[in-house]
Amino acid sequence: MEIPEQLYYTEDHEWGELEDGMMKVGITDYAQHELGDIVFVELVEVGTVVAKGDPIGTVESVKAVSEIYAPVDGEVFEVNGALTDTPELVNQDCYGEAWMVVLKVNDPAQTETLMDARAYQTYVEAEAK
Protein backbone atom coordinates (compact mmCIF):
# COMPACT_ATOMS: atom_id res chain seq x y z
CA MET A 1 0.00 0.00 0.00
CA GLU A 2 1.33 3.39 -0.99
CA ILE A 3 1.51 6.18 1.65
CA PRO A 4 3.53 9.12 0.27
CA GLU A 5 5.83 10.74 2.81
CA GLN A 6 5.03 14.42 2.20
CA LEU A 7 1.24 14.28 2.63
CA TYR A 8 -1.16 14.79 5.54
CA TYR A 9 -3.80 12.17 6.33
CA THR A 10 -7.22 11.98 8.03
CA GLU A 11 -8.92 9.19 9.94
CA ASP A 12 -11.46 9.02 7.10
CA HIS A 13 -8.66 8.19 4.64
CA GLU A 14 -8.34 11.48 2.82
CA TRP A 15 -4.92 12.85 1.99
CA GLY A 16 -3.97 16.53 1.78
CA GLU A 17 -0.99 18.25 0.21
CA LEU A 18 -0.32 21.76 1.47
CA GLU A 19 1.40 24.31 -0.74
CA ASP A 20 1.24 28.12 -0.47
CA GLY A 21 -1.96 28.10 1.59
CA MET A 22 -3.70 25.72 -0.83
CA MET A 23 -4.47 22.09 0.00
CA LYS A 24 -5.00 19.51 -2.70
CA VAL A 25 -7.25 16.73 -1.34
CA GLY A 26 -7.94 13.16 -2.45
CA ILE A 27 -8.55 9.69 -1.02
CA THR A 28 -5.76 7.32 -0.06
CA ASP A 29 -4.59 4.14 -1.69
CA TYR A 30 -6.04 2.21 1.26
CA ALA A 31 -9.44 3.88 0.72
CA GLN A 32 -9.60 3.22 -3.02
CA HIS A 33 -8.59 -0.38 -2.43
CA GLU A 34 -11.20 -0.87 0.28
CA LEU A 35 -13.93 0.61 -1.92
CA GLY A 36 -13.04 -1.39 -5.01
CA ASP A 37 -13.91 -0.27 -8.54
CA ILE A 38 -14.96 3.38 -8.37
CA VAL A 39 -17.85 4.06 -10.75
CA PHE A 40 -19.03 7.53 -9.72
CA VAL A 41 -17.54 10.68 -8.22
CA GLU A 42 -19.54 13.78 -7.32
CA LEU A 43 -17.85 16.87 -5.87
CA VAL A 44 -19.14 20.06 -4.25
CA GLU A 45 -19.10 23.30 -6.22
CA VAL A 46 -16.22 25.74 -6.38
CA GLY A 47 -16.74 28.46 -3.79
CA THR A 48 -18.30 26.20 -1.16
CA VAL A 49 -17.09 27.15 2.29
CA VAL A 50 -16.34 24.10 4.43
CA ALA A 51 -15.25 23.35 7.95
CA LYS A 52 -13.00 20.39 8.82
CA GLY A 53 -15.16 17.27 8.58
CA ASP A 54 -17.76 18.72 6.19
CA PRO A 55 -18.54 16.62 3.12
CA ILE A 56 -16.80 17.78 -0.05
CA GLY A 57 -17.93 14.95 -2.28
CA THR A 58 -19.22 11.43 -2.76
CA VAL A 59 -17.40 8.42 -4.15
CA GLU A 60 -19.29 5.33 -5.22
CA SER A 61 -17.93 1.92 -6.01
CA VAL A 62 -19.94 -1.00 -7.30
CA LYS A 63 -20.56 -2.08 -3.72
CA ALA A 64 -20.46 1.06 -1.58
CA VAL A 65 -21.15 4.76 -1.27
CA SER A 66 -18.63 6.84 0.66
CA GLU A 67 -18.46 10.54 1.58
CA ILE A 68 -15.27 12.54 1.29
CA TYR A 69 -14.64 15.07 4.06
CA ALA A 70 -12.65 18.29 4.24
CA PRO A 71 -9.41 17.68 6.18
CA VAL A 72 -9.28 21.35 7.29
CA ASP A 73 -11.41 24.53 7.21
CA GLY A 74 -11.38 26.43 3.94
CA GLU A 75 -13.05 27.32 0.69
CA VAL A 76 -13.26 25.03 -2.35
CA PHE A 77 -11.01 26.72 -4.91
CA GLU A 78 -10.97 24.07 -7.62
CA VAL A 79 -12.58 20.66 -8.28
CA ASN A 80 -11.29 17.89 -10.52
CA GLY A 81 -13.89 17.75 -13.28
CA ALA A 82 -12.09 14.88 -15.02
CA LEU A 83 -13.38 12.48 -12.35
CA THR A 84 -16.97 12.95 -13.53
CA ASP A 85 -16.24 11.16 -16.80
CA THR A 86 -13.39 8.95 -15.63
CA PRO A 87 -14.10 7.92 -12.02
CA GLU A 88 -11.81 4.90 -12.51
CA LEU A 89 -8.86 7.31 -12.24
CA VAL A 90 -9.34 7.08 -8.48
CA ASN A 91 -8.33 3.42 -8.61
CA GLN A 92 -5.49 4.08 -11.01
CA ASP A 93 -3.79 7.17 -9.60
CA CYS A 94 -5.33 8.28 -6.30
CA TYR A 95 -2.40 10.54 -5.27
CA GLY A 96 -1.91 12.03 -8.74
CA GLU A 97 -4.46 12.57 -11.48
CA ALA A 98 -7.36 11.64 -9.20
CA TRP A 99 -6.99 14.55 -6.76
CA MET A 100 -10.50 15.69 -5.91
CA VAL A 101 -10.57 19.29 -4.72
CA VAL A 102 -8.20 22.14 -3.91
CA LEU A 103 -9.06 24.01 -0.72
CA LYS A 104 -8.00 27.55 0.06
CA VAL A 105 -6.95 26.88 3.64
CA ASN A 106 -8.04 29.26 6.42
CA ASP A 107 -5.29 28.36 8.86
CA PRO A 108 -2.29 26.29 7.76
CA ALA A 109 -1.58 25.50 11.42
CA GLN A 110 -4.70 23.30 11.39
CA THR A 111 -2.60 20.64 9.65
CA GLU A 112 -1.32 19.82 13.13
CA THR A 113 -4.64 18.02 13.69
CA LEU A 114 -3.83 15.64 10.81
CA MET A 115 -1.63 12.54 10.70
CA ASP A 116 1.70 12.33 8.94
CA ALA A 117 2.60 9.32 6.76
CA ARG A 118 4.07 7.32 9.63
CA ALA A 119 1.07 7.88 11.93
CA TYR A 120 -1.33 7.03 9.10
CA GLN A 121 0.56 3.81 8.37
CA THR A 122 0.10 2.76 12.01
CA TYR A 123 -3.55 3.84 11.92
CA VAL A 124 -4.30 1.80 8.79
CA GLU A 125 -2.52 -1.26 10.10
CA ALA A 126 -4.64 -1.10 13.24
CA GLU A 127 -7.83 -0.67 11.21
CA ALA A 128 -7.01 -3.58 8.90
CA LYS A 129 -6.81 -6.00 11.85
Add this chain to the structure above:
Amino acid sequence: MRTPLYHEHEKLGARIVDFHGWEMPVWYTGIREEHLAVRNSAGLFDASHMGEIRVSGNESVPFLNRILTRDIPAMPKNRVLYSFFLNEQGGIIDDLTVYCVVPGESYMLCVNASNTENDLRWVVEQNREGALIEDRSAQTALIALQGPDAARIFKDYLDFDPGTLKNYTFTMLATVQYGDIMISKTGYTGAGGVEIFLPSEKAPDMWSSLVERGARPCGLGARDTLRLEMGYPLHGNDIDETTTPLEAGLSFAVDLDKPGFIGSETLRLQSEQGVSRRLRGLVLKERGVPRQGFACMKNGQKVGTVTSGSVSPVLGTGIALAYLDKSVEEKDEVEIVVRDRHLKSTVVRPPFVKGAGK
Protein backbone atom coordinates in the same frame (compact mmCIF):
# COMPACT_ATOMS: atom_id res chain seq x y z
CA MET B 1 -20.02 -21.11 7.44
CA ARG B 2 -17.34 -21.85 4.86
CA THR B 3 -17.42 -23.70 1.55
CA PRO B 4 -14.82 -26.40 0.77
CA LEU B 5 -13.05 -23.75 -1.33
CA TYR B 6 -12.55 -21.24 1.48
CA HIS B 7 -8.81 -21.87 1.72
CA GLU B 8 -8.42 -21.50 -2.05
CA HIS B 9 -10.02 -18.07 -1.79
CA GLU B 10 -7.68 -17.14 1.06
CA LYS B 11 -4.64 -18.30 -0.92
CA LEU B 12 -5.73 -16.15 -3.85
CA GLY B 13 -5.99 -13.10 -1.58
CA ALA B 14 -9.75 -12.71 -1.93
CA ARG B 15 -11.68 -10.04 -0.10
CA ILE B 16 -14.00 -12.13 2.07
CA VAL B 17 -17.43 -10.86 3.14
CA ASP B 18 -20.36 -12.28 5.05
CA PHE B 19 -23.10 -13.47 2.70
CA HIS B 20 -26.09 -14.72 4.67
CA GLY B 21 -23.78 -16.42 7.17
CA TRP B 22 -21.29 -17.66 4.55
CA GLU B 23 -17.73 -16.33 4.38
CA MET B 24 -17.52 -15.76 0.64
CA PRO B 25 -15.15 -13.94 -1.74
CA VAL B 26 -16.65 -10.65 -2.98
CA TRP B 27 -13.66 -10.08 -5.26
CA TYR B 28 -10.07 -11.16 -5.78
CA THR B 29 -8.59 -8.28 -7.81
CA GLY B 30 -11.64 -6.20 -8.69
CA ILE B 31 -15.26 -6.61 -9.72
CA ARG B 32 -14.86 -4.92 -13.10
CA GLU B 33 -11.86 -7.00 -14.20
CA GLU B 34 -13.53 -10.21 -13.10
CA HIS B 35 -16.78 -9.24 -14.78
CA LEU B 36 -15.06 -8.51 -18.09
CA ALA B 37 -13.04 -11.75 -17.87
CA VAL B 38 -16.33 -13.67 -17.85
CA ARG B 39 -17.75 -11.68 -20.78
CA ASN B 40 -14.52 -11.95 -22.83
CA SER B 41 -12.74 -15.16 -21.78
CA ALA B 42 -13.55 -17.33 -18.75
CA GLY B 43 -14.26 -16.91 -15.05
CA LEU B 44 -14.63 -19.31 -12.15
CA PHE B 45 -17.14 -18.98 -9.33
CA ASP B 46 -17.52 -20.82 -6.08
CA ALA B 47 -21.25 -21.48 -5.74
CA SER B 48 -20.81 -24.28 -3.19
CA HIS B 49 -22.83 -22.35 -0.65
CA MET B 50 -25.95 -23.10 -2.68
CA GLY B 51 -28.20 -25.89 -1.46
CA GLU B 52 -28.77 -29.27 -3.13
CA ILE B 53 -31.87 -31.22 -2.22
CA ARG B 54 -32.35 -34.74 -3.58
CA VAL B 55 -35.95 -35.88 -4.02
CA SER B 56 -36.41 -39.52 -4.95
CA GLY B 57 -38.74 -42.51 -4.89
CA ASN B 58 -41.97 -43.34 -6.73
CA GLU B 59 -43.72 -40.44 -5.05
CA SER B 60 -41.18 -37.86 -6.20
CA VAL B 61 -43.07 -36.88 -9.38
CA PRO B 62 -46.53 -36.25 -7.89
CA PHE B 63 -44.86 -34.45 -4.98
CA LEU B 64 -42.62 -32.20 -7.08
CA ASN B 65 -45.39 -31.55 -9.58
CA ARG B 66 -47.51 -30.14 -6.75
CA ILE B 67 -44.81 -27.93 -5.18
CA LEU B 68 -43.13 -26.71 -8.39
CA THR B 69 -44.41 -24.51 -11.20
CA ARG B 70 -43.18 -26.67 -14.09
CA ASP B 71 -44.50 -29.85 -15.70
CA ILE B 72 -42.33 -32.42 -13.90
CA PRO B 73 -43.81 -35.62 -15.47
CA ALA B 74 -42.82 -34.28 -18.89
CA MET B 75 -39.15 -33.80 -17.94
CA PRO B 76 -36.82 -36.09 -19.88
CA LYS B 77 -33.64 -37.49 -18.36
CA ASN B 78 -30.81 -34.92 -18.02
CA ARG B 79 -33.10 -31.93 -18.48
CA VAL B 80 -32.75 -28.83 -16.26
CA LEU B 81 -35.66 -26.45 -15.58
CA TYR B 82 -35.81 -23.10 -13.82
CA SER B 83 -38.75 -23.07 -11.40
CA PHE B 84 -40.15 -21.73 -8.12
CA PHE B 85 -41.43 -22.73 -4.73
CA LEU B 86 -44.54 -20.56 -4.27
CA ASN B 87 -46.71 -19.82 -1.28
CA GLU B 88 -50.52 -19.98 -1.55
CA GLN B 89 -50.59 -16.32 -2.57
CA GLY B 90 -48.25 -17.03 -5.49
CA GLY B 91 -45.33 -15.31 -3.72
CA ILE B 92 -41.88 -16.71 -4.43
CA ILE B 93 -40.44 -18.64 -1.48
CA ASP B 94 -37.37 -19.38 -3.63
CA ASP B 95 -36.29 -19.76 -7.24
CA LEU B 96 -34.37 -22.88 -8.15
CA THR B 97 -33.21 -25.26 -10.85
CA VAL B 98 -34.60 -28.80 -11.09
CA TYR B 99 -32.41 -31.60 -12.47
CA CYS B 100 -34.04 -34.78 -13.80
CA VAL B 101 -31.53 -37.47 -12.84
CA VAL B 102 -33.76 -40.53 -13.40
CA PRO B 103 -37.25 -39.77 -14.76
CA GLY B 104 -39.92 -40.78 -12.29
CA GLU B 105 -37.35 -41.72 -9.66
CA SER B 106 -34.73 -39.15 -8.85
CA TYR B 107 -34.48 -35.36 -9.05
CA MET B 108 -32.12 -32.76 -7.68
CA LEU B 109 -33.13 -29.26 -6.67
CA CYS B 110 -30.50 -26.54 -6.51
CA VAL B 111 -31.65 -23.68 -4.27
CA ASN B 112 -30.33 -20.34 -3.02
CA ALA B 113 -27.79 -20.48 -0.21
CA SER B 114 -29.63 -17.92 1.90
CA ASN B 115 -32.86 -19.94 1.63
CA THR B 116 -31.60 -23.52 1.91
CA GLU B 117 -32.64 -24.03 5.53
CA ASN B 118 -36.06 -22.46 5.04
CA ASP B 119 -36.59 -24.36 1.75
CA LEU B 120 -35.75 -27.69 3.37
CA ARG B 121 -38.17 -27.11 6.21
CA TRP B 122 -40.88 -26.11 3.74
CA VAL B 123 -40.28 -29.03 1.39
CA VAL B 124 -40.43 -31.50 4.29
CA GLU B 125 -43.64 -29.88 5.58
CA GLN B 126 -45.28 -30.11 2.16
CA ASN B 127 -44.34 -33.74 1.60
CA ARG B 128 -47.64 -35.52 2.20
CA GLU B 129 -46.94 -37.82 -0.79
CA GLY B 130 -44.07 -39.48 1.07
CA ALA B 131 -41.20 -38.78 -1.34
CA LEU B 132 -37.67 -39.29 -0.03
CA ILE B 133 -36.00 -35.98 0.74
CA GLU B 134 -32.29 -35.71 1.36
CA ASP B 135 -30.20 -32.61 2.00
CA ARG B 136 -26.99 -33.09 0.02
CA SER B 137 -25.71 -29.52 0.40
CA ALA B 138 -22.76 -30.27 2.67
CA GLN B 139 -21.25 -33.05 0.54
CA THR B 140 -21.87 -31.23 -2.76
CA ALA B 141 -19.63 -28.47 -4.11
CA LEU B 142 -20.64 -26.30 -7.05
CA ILE B 143 -18.12 -24.58 -9.30
CA ALA B 144 -19.35 -22.40 -12.18
CA LEU B 145 -16.99 -22.08 -15.14
CA GLN B 146 -18.45 -19.32 -17.30
CA GLY B 147 -17.55 -17.37 -20.42
CA PRO B 148 -16.75 -17.86 -24.11
CA ASP B 149 -13.57 -19.84 -23.31
CA ALA B 150 -15.19 -22.01 -20.62
CA ALA B 151 -15.91 -24.99 -22.89
CA ARG B 152 -12.38 -25.03 -24.31
CA ILE B 153 -10.78 -24.87 -20.86
CA PHE B 154 -13.02 -27.66 -19.60
CA LYS B 155 -12.33 -29.85 -22.65
CA ASP B 156 -8.57 -29.31 -22.43
CA TYR B 157 -8.65 -30.45 -18.85
CA LEU B 158 -11.20 -33.28 -18.67
CA ASP B 159 -11.46 -34.31 -22.32
CA PHE B 160 -15.18 -33.67 -22.54
CA ASP B 161 -16.57 -30.90 -24.73
CA PRO B 162 -19.47 -29.15 -22.96
CA GLY B 163 -20.24 -27.62 -26.34
CA THR B 164 -21.95 -30.93 -27.15
CA LEU B 165 -24.50 -30.25 -24.39
CA LYS B 166 -27.61 -28.21 -25.11
CA ASN B 167 -28.42 -25.33 -22.81
CA TYR B 168 -30.39 -26.41 -19.76
CA THR B 169 -29.25 -30.02 -19.95
CA PHE B 170 -26.62 -31.87 -17.93
CA THR B 171 -24.65 -35.08 -18.04
CA MET B 172 -22.89 -37.32 -15.54
CA LEU B 173 -19.22 -37.54 -16.39
CA ALA B 174 -16.97 -40.32 -15.06
CA THR B 175 -13.51 -38.89 -14.36
CA VAL B 176 -10.31 -40.42 -13.03
CA GLN B 177 -9.53 -37.46 -10.76
CA TYR B 178 -12.96 -36.72 -9.31
CA GLY B 179 -15.14 -39.79 -9.79
CA ASP B 180 -18.64 -39.09 -11.14
CA ILE B 181 -19.31 -35.40 -11.54
CA MET B 182 -22.33 -33.59 -12.90
CA ILE B 183 -21.79 -31.13 -15.75
CA SER B 184 -24.68 -28.75 -16.29
CA LYS B 185 -25.00 -26.36 -19.22
CA THR B 186 -26.40 -23.59 -17.06
CA GLY B 187 -25.20 -20.46 -15.31
CA TYR B 188 -26.07 -17.10 -13.82
CA THR B 189 -23.96 -14.87 -16.08
CA GLY B 190 -25.42 -15.06 -19.60
CA ALA B 191 -21.88 -15.70 -20.85
CA GLY B 192 -22.28 -19.43 -21.52
CA GLY B 193 -20.30 -22.16 -19.83
CA VAL B 194 -20.98 -24.91 -17.35
CA GLU B 195 -21.76 -25.52 -13.71
CA ILE B 196 -19.94 -28.45 -12.15
CA PHE B 197 -21.41 -30.36 -9.20
CA LEU B 198 -18.85 -32.55 -7.48
CA PRO B 199 -18.02 -34.07 -4.09
CA SER B 200 -16.93 -31.36 -1.64
CA GLU B 201 -13.58 -32.98 -0.86
CA LYS B 202 -12.63 -32.96 -4.57
CA ALA B 203 -13.53 -29.31 -5.12
CA PRO B 204 -10.19 -27.62 -4.19
CA ASP B 205 -8.29 -29.68 -6.76
CA MET B 206 -10.83 -28.97 -9.51
CA TRP B 207 -10.77 -25.26 -8.63
CA SER B 208 -7.00 -24.85 -8.69
CA SER B 209 -6.69 -26.96 -11.87
CA LEU B 210 -9.15 -24.74 -13.74
CA VAL B 211 -7.44 -21.59 -12.42
CA GLU B 212 -4.10 -22.94 -13.71
CA ARG B 213 -5.70 -23.41 -17.11
CA GLY B 214 -6.68 -19.77 -17.34
CA ALA B 215 -10.11 -19.46 -15.70
CA ARG B 216 -10.11 -16.27 -13.66
CA PRO B 217 -11.41 -16.55 -10.08
CA CYS B 218 -14.48 -14.33 -9.70
CA GLY B 219 -16.28 -13.24 -6.55
CA LEU B 220 -19.87 -12.56 -5.63
CA GLY B 221 -19.47 -8.93 -6.76
CA ALA B 222 -18.98 -9.90 -10.40
CA ARG B 223 -21.60 -12.62 -10.08
CA ASP B 224 -24.08 -9.90 -9.12
CA THR B 225 -23.17 -7.40 -11.87
CA LEU B 226 -23.15 -10.20 -14.49
CA ARG B 227 -26.59 -11.45 -13.55
CA LEU B 228 -27.92 -7.90 -13.40
CA GLU B 229 -26.67 -7.13 -16.94
CA MET B 230 -28.73 -10.11 -18.08
CA GLY B 231 -31.76 -9.03 -16.03
CA TYR B 232 -31.72 -12.27 -14.04
CA PRO B 233 -33.55 -11.72 -10.73
CA LEU B 234 -31.88 -12.28 -7.37
CA HIS B 235 -34.11 -13.77 -4.69
CA GLY B 236 -34.23 -11.43 -1.70
CA ASN B 237 -33.77 -8.38 -3.95
CA ASP B 238 -35.95 -8.61 -7.04
CA ILE B 239 -38.23 -11.47 -6.07
CA ASP B 240 -39.47 -12.66 -2.69
CA GLU B 241 -42.56 -13.98 -0.93
CA THR B 242 -44.45 -10.75 -1.69
CA THR B 243 -43.88 -10.85 -5.46
CA THR B 244 -45.23 -13.36 -7.98
CA PRO B 245 -43.52 -14.79 -11.08
CA LEU B 246 -46.02 -12.93 -13.28
CA GLU B 247 -45.14 -9.58 -11.71
CA ALA B 248 -41.46 -10.42 -12.10
CA GLY B 249 -41.90 -11.23 -15.81
CA LEU B 250 -40.98 -14.88 -15.21
CA SER B 251 -44.15 -16.51 -16.50
CA PHE B 252 -42.03 -18.67 -18.85
CA ALA B 253 -41.17 -20.74 -15.78
CA VAL B 254 -44.80 -21.28 -14.75
CA ASP B 255 -47.00 -23.88 -16.48
CA LEU B 256 -50.37 -22.29 -15.77
CA ASP B 257 -52.17 -25.09 -17.61
CA LYS B 258 -50.87 -27.58 -15.06
CA PRO B 259 -53.54 -28.37 -12.45
CA GLY B 260 -53.24 -27.91 -8.74
CA PHE B 261 -49.74 -26.71 -7.89
CA ILE B 262 -49.27 -24.52 -4.83
CA GLY B 263 -49.96 -20.89 -5.68
CA SER B 264 -51.62 -21.70 -9.01
CA GLU B 265 -55.03 -20.28 -8.12
CA THR B 266 -53.66 -16.85 -7.33
CA LEU B 267 -51.51 -16.89 -10.44
CA ARG B 268 -54.43 -17.83 -12.70
CA LEU B 269 -56.48 -15.01 -11.24
CA GLN B 270 -53.55 -12.63 -11.71
CA SER B 271 -53.11 -13.86 -15.26
CA GLU B 272 -56.76 -13.15 -16.08
CA GLN B 273 -56.96 -9.79 -14.34
CA GLY B 274 -53.48 -8.58 -15.18
CA VAL B 275 -50.75 -7.52 -12.76
CA SER B 276 -50.64 -4.08 -11.12
CA ARG B 277 -46.85 -3.81 -11.34
CA ARG B 278 -44.07 -5.31 -13.41
CA LEU B 279 -40.36 -5.84 -12.86
CA ARG B 280 -38.65 -3.85 -15.59
CA GLY B 281 -35.23 -2.73 -16.67
CA LEU B 282 -34.03 0.88 -16.41
CA VAL B 283 -31.00 2.37 -18.16
CA LEU B 284 -29.72 5.68 -16.80
CA LYS B 285 -29.18 8.51 -19.27
CA GLU B 286 -27.05 10.43 -16.75
CA ARG B 287 -24.12 9.45 -14.56
CA GLY B 288 -25.04 7.82 -11.28
CA VAL B 289 -25.53 4.55 -9.49
CA PRO B 290 -29.08 3.29 -8.91
CA ARG B 291 -29.36 1.14 -5.81
CA GLN B 292 -31.95 -1.02 -4.06
CA GLY B 293 -34.74 1.00 -2.48
CA PHE B 294 -34.41 4.14 -4.63
CA ALA B 295 -37.75 5.60 -5.74
CA CYS B 296 -38.84 5.84 -9.39
CA MET B 297 -40.88 8.87 -10.48
CA LYS B 298 -42.89 9.76 -13.54
CA ASN B 299 -44.63 13.11 -14.03
CA GLY B 300 -44.02 13.92 -10.37
CA GLN B 301 -45.69 10.70 -9.15
CA LYS B 302 -43.96 7.76 -7.53
CA VAL B 303 -44.38 4.81 -9.90
CA GLY B 304 -42.05 2.25 -8.37
CA THR B 305 -38.90 1.21 -6.52
CA VAL B 306 -35.49 -0.07 -7.59
CA THR B 307 -34.82 -3.65 -6.44
CA SER B 308 -31.29 -4.08 -7.88
CA GLY B 309 -28.93 -1.57 -9.42
CA SER B 310 -25.33 -1.00 -10.37
CA VAL B 311 -23.14 0.40 -13.09
CA SER B 312 -22.87 -2.04 -15.99
CA PRO B 313 -19.16 -2.76 -16.56
CA VAL B 314 -19.90 -3.45 -20.24
CA LEU B 315 -22.10 -0.42 -20.94
CA GLY B 316 -20.46 1.94 -18.45
CA THR B 317 -23.89 3.29 -17.45
CA GLY B 318 -26.18 2.79 -14.50
CA ILE B 319 -28.70 -0.04 -14.88
CA ALA B 320 -31.45 -1.22 -12.58
CA LEU B 321 -34.34 -3.58 -12.10
CA ALA B 322 -37.41 -1.96 -10.60
CA TYR B 323 -41.04 -2.79 -9.96
CA LEU B 324 -42.98 -0.18 -11.91
CA ASP B 325 -46.69 0.55 -12.03
CA LYS B 326 -48.50 -1.19 -14.92
CA SER B 327 -49.15 2.23 -16.50
CA VAL B 328 -45.42 2.53 -17.27
CA GLU B 329 -44.41 1.09 -20.62
CA GLU B 330 -41.21 0.20 -22.39
CA LYS B 331 -39.29 3.20 -23.77
CA ASP B 332 -40.99 5.53 -21.25
CA GLU B 333 -38.78 7.92 -19.35
CA VAL B 334 -38.67 7.41 -15.59
CA GLU B 335 -36.64 9.37 -13.03
CA ILE B 336 -34.65 7.51 -10.41
CA VAL B 337 -34.18 9.45 -7.19
CA VAL B 338 -30.50 9.04 -6.31
CA ARG B 339 -30.18 10.80 -2.96
CA ASP B 340 -31.08 14.43 -3.80
CA ARG B 341 -30.91 14.10 -7.57
CA HIS B 342 -33.57 12.96 -10.05
CA LEU B 343 -31.76 11.05 -12.79
CA LYS B 344 -33.41 10.33 -16.13
CA SER B 345 -33.67 6.73 -17.24
CA THR B 346 -35.35 4.75 -20.00
CA VAL B 347 -37.55 1.73 -19.41
CA VAL B 348 -36.20 -1.28 -21.31
CA ARG B 349 -36.74 -5.01 -21.59
CA PRO B 350 -33.68 -6.82 -20.19
CA PRO B 351 -31.14 -8.19 -20.97
CA PHE B 352 -29.19 -4.94 -20.82
CA VAL B 353 -26.29 -6.66 -22.59
CA LYS B 354 -26.47 -9.26 -25.33
CA GLY B 355 -25.68 -12.67 -23.84
CA ALA B 356 -23.95 -15.66 -25.38
CA GLY B 357 -27.30 -16.82 -26.77
CA LYS B 358 -29.03 -20.16 -26.56
